Amino acid sequence: MSGNEGPSKRPLDRNLNLQIRLVIALLLFLGLMIFLAWSAVAHRLSGTETASLLLIIGLPAAALTAYWVLEPFRRALGILDAGIRTLEDGDFSFRLRRPRQPELAAMIDLYNQLADAFQKERNTLFQKELLLDTVIQHTPMAILLVGPHDRILLANRAAQQRFPLGKSLIGLHFYELTAAASEALGRFLEREETGLLNLQREEEAETYHISSIPFHLNGIRHRLVMIKHLTREMRRKEVQTWKKMIRLINHELNNSLAPLSSLLHSARLLAREAPNEVKLASVFDTMSTSIDHLVRFLEDYANFARLPNPRKEWVSWRDFLAKVEPLYGFRLDMDDPSQRGWFDPAQIQMVLINLLKNAHEATGTDKESVVLKLAPGQIPGAVHFQVMDRGRGMSPETMNRALLPFFSTKPSGTGLGLTLCREILELHGGSLRLQTREGGGLIVACELPGLPQERGPEAA
The missing domain is CATH 3.30.565.10 (Histidine kinase-like ATPase, C-terminal domain)
Structure with missing residues (x-):
């Protein structure tokens, strides 16, 4: 019955198809009836004796003939039943050998194709589940799947590290988790909200983004909880912003102060020479324009940094x-x-x-x-x-x-x-x-x- 075996050599009678078996069985039955009729005439048997002879010889012969005709199908159906039971048990590796009878071969082929499709689908699902589990387990965000009766069905490594209870989180009641967390985090998780949470730990603020997403699976309510630590990312972005702002301020100050220094030097040289009010006025006008640009630049930053609430x-x-x-x-x-x-x-x-x-x-x-x-x-x-x-x-x-x-x-x-x-x-x-x-x-x-x-x- 294993799929690794090829078709074995069998006696010729086992390889006969249904039509041939039926023809042979009919010929044998007709021959038997002719023989019994001849015996009854030759021996001048009475009706009762003839009926007794038919019961004694004819019925067993008919039963044996029917068994001989139907036995391959009975055996094939038994094997097919065993194969279907393995599918029900989730074992898709079981394969049936293809019989010679064409009536049975199509049915067995269909079973083997179905088993191949199930096994291929299972392998695909297994690969997807493996990939999904790898992604979930290695993501830095804590992920919890809460099922019926608020029991935790899944917890990745980040969740285990975020809630170090000394044992696996899977199977625990969700509120055992919230009770072990900090008071602010526990309250936030119990409210099943989505948003940012700021926690103060050892004189240092930490920011988390918490998502609580309810959904129904097979008509049963579940909840996906995700906790992302944003403090490092926000600090990195904050440092990048400050660096960019410092570079921009430095650039603007250099662009404004360098020409001013040059213009002051030119003004000193002009002052030493014969008075030239026209040139000095031009120099001072240019200096004034540069100073105005610098003042507007600094005012923009000041307005952005200290914008008050509107007074409507x-x-x-x-x-x-x-x-x-x-x-x-x-x-x-x-x-x-x-x-x-x-x-x-x-x-x-x-x-x-x-x-x-x-x-x-x-x-x-x-x-x-x-x-x-x-x-x-x-x-x-x-x-x-x-x-x-x-x-x-x-x-x-x-x-x-x-x-x-x-x-x-x-x-x-x-x-x-x-x-x-x-x-x-x-x-x-x-x-x-x-x-x-x-x-x-x-x-x-x-x-x-x-x-x-x-x-x-x-x-x-």
Whole structure:
């Protein structure tokens, strides 16, 4: 019955197919009937004697003939039954030898093909499970699978290290784990929340991201808990940010101070010579421009670092924009001139000045293409406003990075303008996003949420 054996040599009668066996059995039965009929006539047997002869000789002969015809099928069905039972037990290595009878061969072939498919599928699943287990066990993130009755079904190495109970976590009740953890971590895990958790350990803060994801498997609720230690990664990113900021500040200071030193030297030389007020004035004007650039650069960093919470008040958009327009002109697209907004005027003015300045720099001489479009929201004080230009726009890659701190496409840019604008809008509860303008250019779409539904100008 093993699949490793080939078809063995058998007597000829065992290899006969069903049709031949039936023909032989029919001929033998007919011959037997003729013989019994001849014997009854020759010996002048009575009806009772003839019936007795048929019972004594005919029935055993018919039974033996039927057994001879059906015995290979009975044996094959018995073997097939044993093979199916091995499949039920999960053993897919059992194979049946292919018989010579074509009636049985197709059935046996189908069984062997089914066993091959099951074994191939099992090997594939085993390889996938092995790969998944390797990934789970070697990931630095602690992973726990909590099953019915809050029993832990899976815990990787990082989870064992995160909760050193001195024994395997698998099979434990989940709340045995939370009881052994710190108080803050235990409470967070019991609430089944997803988010960041800051822990203070030995005068040092540690940050974790904890995910608790419920799902149903075969109709039974499970929960996947993942705990990722972010402290090292955040420190590394923080150091990289500081290094980049220091390099940028150093670059800007050198670019501003080096020309100032050279200009001071030139001013001293001019002062020693005959008075030349025109040249000295030119030198001092250049020095003043460099100093102004340096002051603006430092102010950008100072504003970004110490941005206060907004002091919101009701502001008339028409009056507010009248103060901004002389600084950087724009074409206004506004449905309701009497509309009022609920925001910090100083901070939103900073946002508009930054966005309009960028639009003018991108547009060049075509100042009329800079458009400020305002549309009221459904909530009192809410507004959607867009600053649109006809510049070169941004590629998708640049657009994805434009809101990152210190990223700038300008040679002298600090990379803080758009970041500062987004920070101000988010402090107001709003948002900022970049879009491509149809026909060329860029749209900076901003949203201010206004007051909650139950409040209005009168309540404020």
